[in-house]
Amino acid sequence: MAILELEAVEKSFPGRGGPPTLAMDRISLAVRDGEFLSILGPSGCGKSTLLQIAAGLMPPTAGTVRVAGRPVTAPPPEAVYVFQQYGRSLLPWRSVRDNVAFAVEHRPGVSKGQAREAADVQLAAVNLTGFGDHFPWQLSGGMQQRVALARALAAEPKIMLLDEPFSAVDALTRLDLHRLMLELWEKRGLTVVLVTHDVEEAVALSDRVALLTKRPSTIARIVETGLPRPRDAVEVRETPRFLELRHELLDALLSRGGHAA
C-alpha cells in the first residue's frame, strides 16, 4: 500500500525574461508503507525540489502529492523533512536538547518539560546521551546531523524525507550514519525516502532505487535491490548483488547524467 504518492508532478520555474524552464516532467511515484526508497540522480537534476514538493514545503506546478491518501497542500503531520545542511537547519541559539524539543513543544498539551524529556529519549536513540546541554556549534558535523535526526524522530513521523543528509560529512562518519539510519528505520517501522547522488549509499540502504534523469527530470526506471533484511550497511557492500547494482546504476548515471564527452 502506498503511503506517499506522487501523481504526474511537474515543476517549472519562471525563466529570466523567457519562457518558464521545466525542471520536472510528470513524475509519478508510489512509495510503499514501510519501505526504504532512494531517489538517485545527477547533481542539479532537481532531486531536492522533488523531495520538498513531496514534503509539502513547495507547491508543484501541476500534479498531485498524496500522503496517506490525502492531497498535500501544507507539510503533512506524517512526514518530516531532514535537511542537507544540518548547520543551517539547527538553531544555534538553542541547546541540543532544546533543538530536538523544538519538533514537539508547539503541540497542544505538550509542556516544555515533556518536550525536553522526549528530546532526551531521541538523543539517546542517536547515541548523543549527555550532549543535551551542548550547543550545536560545539559538536562535529556528524553529531550535528544526528541531532537533526533526533529532532525529526521526536516528531514521531511515519515518513522521513532525507535530503542528502549524509553528504556533508567525512566517509567514515557517513558509514556510521548509514548504520544508525538503518537501525532507526528497522526499529521504528519508518518509511524513508532518501535523495542522494551517491550510488553506493542508495544501494546499500534501500529496498528500491528510483533513477532520475537530468533536467527536465523524469524517473528513468525503478530498481528493486533485493538485498536481504536486516542488513549491515557496511557488509552489504561486499555482496555480488550490491556490486552488480552499483555497476548497473553507475552506468546509467554516467550515460544519462550528461557526463559523457
Place this chain on the structure above:
Amino acid sequence: MAGGTVAAPRGFRPTSGLLLVLGLFLLWEASARTGMVDSPNWPPLSRVLVALVRDTASGEIPMLVGSTLARMFAGLAAGTIAGIAVGLLFGASTMAQRVLGPTVELIRPIPIPAVIPPLVLFLGLDNGMKITVAAVSAFFPLLTNTAQGLRAVEADQIAMARTFGVPAWRRLFRVTLPAILPYVMAGLRVALALALVTTVVAEMIAGEQGVGHYLVLMQFAGRAEEMYAAVLVLALLGYALNRGFLWVERRSIAWYFATGRDG
C-alpha cells in the same frame, strides 16, 4: 557554559591608551594653572572636578542625568519597536516596501536636529517632543538592520519549522526574531549612540530639562566649571552606555559570536 566572556586580558602597559588620557588631563590642568591658556573660560580640571563632585553630591547632576536618560530610553524603546515592526512589515510584504520605501528613503537623510524646530511647534518644549526626537533617531537604524537581518535568515530554518507544523506566529517569535537578533542588536547600538546625542541636542535647543539644558544654561551664566562638568558627565555617560550595551550583547547573542558569524 558556552560563550562566556570574550574580553581580552587588559594589563596596564606603557602603550596603554589610558596614559594618553591621563596626559591630556595633566596638560589641561597645567595649561590653565601656568597661564599657557589664560582665560576665564578655561578653568583647571581640578576645579571642574570639584564642581562635578559638589553638584553630584547635592543631587543636581544625578537628577539631570536621570531625566535625560529617562527621555532617551523612552524614545529608544518606542523607536526600536516601531523600527523592528516596520522592518518586519517590509520583509513580509514587497508591496509595503514598494509603497513606503521611497518615503522612508526621503526622510532618513534629514539630520534629526533639523526636525526639532517643527516638532516644537506641534509637540511643545517638554517630554513629548524630546522623546519623539529620540524615537525618530532610533527608528531608522533598527528598520535598516531588521530588514538586513531578515534577508540573512536561513531559509532552511523557516522550512524546518514548517515541516514540524509550527504555526506562523510561533515561527516569527521562535525562529525569525531570534535569528535576526544579532542584526537588531547592531542597529540598537547605533541607535543608542544617536539617541543620546539627539536627546541632549533637543534639551539644548528647547525647554528647561536635562543635562543638555544645564550645559547651555551654564554657558550663558559664564560658569565654566559647571559647563565642563556637564561635558565630562556626557562623556562618561556615553562611554558607560556603550560598555553596558556590549555587556548585554555578549550575553544575549553569545551563539552569534561563538559561531564566528560576526566575521
